[in-house]
Amino acid sequence: VSAPLPVAVDVMGGDKAPHEILAGAEAAAAAGIPVILVGTPEAVAGHDLPSIEASQVIDMAEEPGAAVRQKKDSSLVRAAEAVRDGRASSMVSAGNTGAAMAASLLRMKRLSGVARPAIAAPLPLAHRDGKNVLLDAGANAECQPEWLVQFARMGAAYMRARFDVERPRVGLLSIGEEPTKGTPFVKDVHALLLQPEWQETAGCEFVGNVEGRDLLGDVADVIVTDGFTGNVALKTIEGAAKQLVGAILGAFDMNDESRAAADVLLPSLLPLYQRVDPDNTGGAALLGLRGVSIISHGSSSAKAIENAIGVAHELVERSLVAHLGDVLG
Amino acid sequence: VSAPLPVAVDVMGGDKAPHEILAGAEAAAAAGIPVILVGTPEAVAGHDLPSIEASQVIDMAEEPGAAVRQKKDSSLVRAAEAVRDGRASSMVSAGNTGAAMAASLLRMKRLSGVARPAIAAPLPLAHRDGKNVLLDAGANAECQPEWLVQFARMGAAYMRARFDVERPRVGLLSIGEEPTKGTPFVKDVHALLLQPEWQETAGCEFVGNVEGRDLLGDVADVIVTDGFTGNVALKTIEGAAKQLVGAILGAFDMNDESRAAADVLLPSLLPLYQRVDPDNTGGAALLGLRGVSIISHGSSSAKAIENAIGVAHELVERSLVAHLGDVLG
Numbered sequence: 001v002s003a004p005l006p007v008a009v010d011v012m013g014g015d016k017a018p019h020e021i022l023a024g025a026e027a028a029a030a031a032g033i034p035v036i037l038v039g040t041p042e043a044v045a046g047h048d049l050p051s052i053e054a055s056q057v058i059d060m061a062e063e064p065g066a067a068v069r070q071k072k073d074s075s076l077v078r079a080a081e082a083v084r085d086g087r088a089s090s091m092v093s094a095g096n097t098g099a100a101m102a103a104s105l106l107r108m109k110r111l112s113g114v115a116r117p118a119i120a121a122p123l124p125l126a127h128r129d130g131k132n133v134l135l136d137a138g139a140n141a142e143c144q145p146e147w148l149v150q151f152a153r154m155g156a157a158y159m160r161a162r163f164d165v166e167r168p169r170v171g172l173l174s175i176g177e178e179p180t181k182g183t184p185f186v187k188d189v190h191a192l193l194l195q196p197e198w199q200e201t202a203g204c205e206f207v208g209n210v211e212g213r214d215l216l217g218d219v220a221d222v223i224v225t226d227g228f229t230g231n232v233a234l235k236t237i238e239g240a241a242k243q244l245v246g247a248i249l250g251a252f253d254m255n256d257e258s259r260a261a262a263d264v265l266l267p268s269l270l271p272l273y274q275r276v277d278p279d280n281t282g283g284a285a286l287l288g289l290r291g292v293s294i295i296s297h298g299s300s301s302a303k304a305i306e307n308a309i310g311v312a313h314e315l316v317e318r319s320l321v322a323h324l325g326d327v328l329g
Numbered sequence: 330v331s332a333p334l335p336v337a338v339d340v341m342g343g344d345k346a347p348h349e350i351l352a353g354a355e356a357a358a359a360a361g362i363p364v365i366l367v368g369t370p371e372a373v374a375g376h377d378l379p380s381i382e383a384s385q386v387i388d389m390a391e392e393p394g395a396a397v398r399q400k401k402d403s404s405l406v407r408a409a410e411a412v413r414d415g416r417a418s419s420m421v422s423a424g425n426t427g428a429a430m431a432a433s434l435l436r437m438k439r440l441s442g443v444a445r446p447a448i449a450a451p452l453p454l455a456h457r458d459g460k461n462v463l464l465d466a467g468a469n470a471e472c473q474p475e476w477l478v479q480f481a482r483m484g485a486a487y488m489r490a491r492f493d494v495e496r497p498r499v500g501l502l503s504i505g506e507e508p509t510k511g512t513p514f515v516k517d518v519h520a521l522l523l524q525p526e527w528q529e530t531a532g533c534e535f536v537g538n539v540e541g542r543d544l545l546g547d548v549a550d551v552i553v554t555d556g557f558t559g560n561v562a563l564k565t566i567e568g569a570a571k572q573l574v575g576a577i578l579g580a581f582d583m584n585d586e587s588r589a590a591a592d593v594l595l596p597s598l599l600p601l602y603q604r605v606d607p608d609n610t611g612g613a614a615l616l617g618l619r620g621v622s623i624i625s626h627g628s629s630s631a632k633a634i635e636n637a638i639g640v641a642h643e644l645v646e647r648s649l650v651a652h653l654g655d656v657l658g
Contacts, residue, residue: 061507138504141512175467175560178390183470183557212564216572225561228512231504232558233565235541240569243545244605248577251597261593268580268587276573 004034006050007312008088011039012057012075013095015299018043021094024305025049031306033313036088038079052087054078060298064098068106076100080107083291090292090312092283094300101139104286104293111321113328116140117288118151118227119295120158121234122281123215124241131163134173134215134223137284138231145188148172148224150328152193153202154287155222157323160203161315167203171210171220173229181209185226193224202327212236241276283308285315287324292316333363335379336641337417340368341386341404342424344628347372350423353634354378360635362642365417367408381416383407389627393427397435405429409436412620419621419641421612423629430468433615433622440650442657445469446617447480448556448624449487450563451610452544453570460492463502463544463552466613467560474517477501477553479657481522482531483616484551486652489532490644496532500539500549502558510538514555522553531656541565570605608633611640616653621645 009025011018018039025035029049037044037051044051056074058067068077076095080103082088093100097119105117121137135151136143152170159165172190174182179190186209192198193206207220215223215233225233252262274280283296283304292315296308338354340347347368354364358378366373366380373380385403387396397406405424409432411417422429426448434446450466464480465472481499488494501519503511508519515538521527522535539549544562554562581591603609612625612633621644625637 063509141504141510141515173561175470175557175564180392181470186470186557211568212561212566213568213571215565216568228504228515229558229561232502232541232554232562235504236544236562236565237541237569239540239542239545240566241573242542244570244573244601247601247604248598251594251601254597258594258597261590264590265580265587265594268583269577272573272576272580275576 004313004317005086005089006034006036007309008036008038008052008079008082008091009305009309010075010079010091010093010095010100011037011043012054013093013100014296015060016301017094020300020302021305022047023302024300025309027302027306028309033309035309036082038075038082040075052078052082058096058099060096062096062099064096064102067096067099068102076103077107080104080293083293084108089316090294092294092296092305092308092312094296094298094305097138097295097298100293100295101286104289104291108289108291108293110288111290111324111328114288115147115150116143117286118154119284120155120287121230121284123234124237124276124278124281132221132223133158134225134230134234135287136225136227136230137234138227139286140227142228143226145185145192148189148226149192149198151224152204152222153198153327154324155224156202156204157327158285158287158320159221161318161320161323165221167205168221169207169219170204170222170224171207171214173212173215173223173225173233174209175211177209177211179209189224238278245273245276279304280307282311285311285320290321292320333642333646334415334418335363335365336638337365337367337381337408337411337420338634338638339404339408339420339422339424340366340372341383342422342429343625344389345630346423349629349631350634351376352631353629354638356631356635357638362638364638365411367404367411369404381407381411387425387428389425391425391428393425393431396425396428397431405432406436409433409622412622413437418645419623421623421625421634421637421641423625423627423634426467426624429622429624430615433618433620437618437620437622439617440619440653440657443617444476444479445472446615447483448613449484449616450559450613453566453605453607453610461550461552462487463554463559463563464616465554465556465559466563467556468615469556471557472555474514474521477518477555478521478527480553481533481551482527482656483653484553485531485533486656487614487616487649488550490647490649490652494550496534497550498536498548499533499551499553500536500543502541502544502552502554502562503538504540506538506540508538518553567607574602574605609636612637614640614644614649619650621649
């Protein structure tokens with residue numbers, strides 16, 4: 001058995017690049033996951049890890065398509081090329097999300113039959129510790145109804161590859177449980193998802209419409225929606241969790257008595273805190289490509305990058321791309 | 330000065346009708362707010378409060394338009410008629426949301442110039458204790474760009490009437506701060522909101538796009554979006570808050586030591602708990618009508634109804650409809 005290929009890490013992407021990204025890559029390497037750094041010579045210098053040099057950096061605010069076309073020697077493009085060329089198993093970036101998608105798509109190419117790749121985001125507060133997935137979380141602001149059926153197929157493959165969920169339950173995000181609720185677009189998607197054929201070939205069960213309040217519950221393993229609604233919902237969850245945790249910590253810090261009581265509660269609250277911390281979800285996966293590409297949030301810390309590298313490695317080991325091929329058939 | 334008109338309360342609407350609705354109406358009356366019950370003779374019998382009898386009930390699952398057309402003697406339709414006829418100042422219902430909207434619209438009629446009424450929902454976790462508002466929270470699943478400018482105008486009037494916010498900041502919900510982010514629809518709305526004319530006549534300031542994570546922050550007083558996205562976002566916040574509060578209570582209840590510590594913290598956590606409890610937001614307001622109509626959530630308790638009645642009364646006292654007329658001009 002040959003050594004596994006390394007995870008390519010875009011050292012230049014993210015608000016805290018390169019320092020936190022490098023620290024995350026080193027932590028992952030120390031934990032036994034092979035990584036290869038992709039960044040400017042200055043950024044990757046002085047690290048023991050293997051590296052690929054790139055002379056350019058794509059900024060967070062750049063227009064994705066133009067940036068990827070023009071900066072062919074950027075860390076983001078070079079990371080995607082490393083996957084394409086078999087030098088890396090997968091890639092992780094906390095940089096410009098649109099550019100990460102564009103670079104992954106242009107360099108790795110779509111799997112056969114994929115209309116549009118989608119971002120699959122594990123939900124941070126979910127009932128079963130992040131073991132459900134929302135897609136599209138932002139790759140395609142506007143969608144055609146058929147795409148969402150494919151998102152459902154791909155989400156099912158993700159749940160099967162990553163969490164061994166044999167027959168994932170698929171829900172459609174809408175504004176009421178009844179099939180008559182929602183926009184004409186959502187009603188069209190509902191009708192398509194009701195058809196038994198795709199459920200059979202994808203090994204899924206369509207459980208009907210789900211609502212915003214069900215996102216963190218246990219009614220569906222895969223929740224499909226357009227990329228606009230999905231992105232709003234995901235960021236709403238992150239914002240609500242952050243506000244609520246902040247308010248609770250404020251209440252704990254009220255006086256000496258409350259601080260002492262909070263100390264007692266910390267051990268039982270810590271797992272919950274870790275669950276709502278977006279650094280722990282391991283990043284979102286771009287599904288539909290001939291390779292694994294993980295998009296970590298822009299403010300990723302070292303821990304977030306370490307987790308994202310772990311998820312990238314795991315998805316390769318668990319043959320995500322083959323699982324995707326099976327359901328796209 | 331003549332006595333203020335009563336708030337008409339749909340006694341038959343909601344999962345906990347009529348018992349909790351009646352209890353809420355009685356609590357509001359005991360607190361000095363005049364109410365008039367609207368319900369079946371059996372439901373309103375044995376209460377000291379004035380009442381209007383209605384022989385029919387619109388169920389939660391009925392198709393709104395047909396139900397309102399066919400059940401002309403339903404509590405919901407009679408409550409809206411009481412406002413139209415000057416027997417009540419305003420109405421409150423926790424029943425079928427679509428039917429409450431349809432009854433309010435058909436009986437009270439739109440204010441001059443209103444394209445579509447919208448549901449304005451105070452956000453339960455907001456930075457400043459629910460002092461911002463999201464609209465449309467579900468009245469219009471599909472919208473035209475111009476409608477959102479009107480929603481912004483109406484939201485500003487609401488913030489001015491209810492909270493004395495003189496120059497409300499308006500944000501447009503999207504998936505990135507840049508004007509280039511989002512669907513073509515959202516980009517069109519952004520361009521319209523940028524125009525200084527409406528900001529001047531409405532006394533608003535457009536602060537640009539806001540994201541899901543900003544909903545509970547302090548970046549905008551009024552957040553506009555289409556009714557599909559708004560409903561998903563609102564229910565996502567409610568679901569996230571409920572999940573998180575439930576998980577925290579579970580951690581508190583782990584063992585005797587944690588229970589004792591939790592007792593110490595309760596006084597400082599209670600205000601937070603009350604803030605995230607949807608029973609405390611006072612219900613959503615249907616804006617754009619010649620009258621005040623408050624839609625309380627389906628699972629409303631007595632406390633939720635009491636708060637909704639309080640908000641209805643307050644919005645009448647503070648001349649919401651006149652404020653709306655000013656900005657619609």
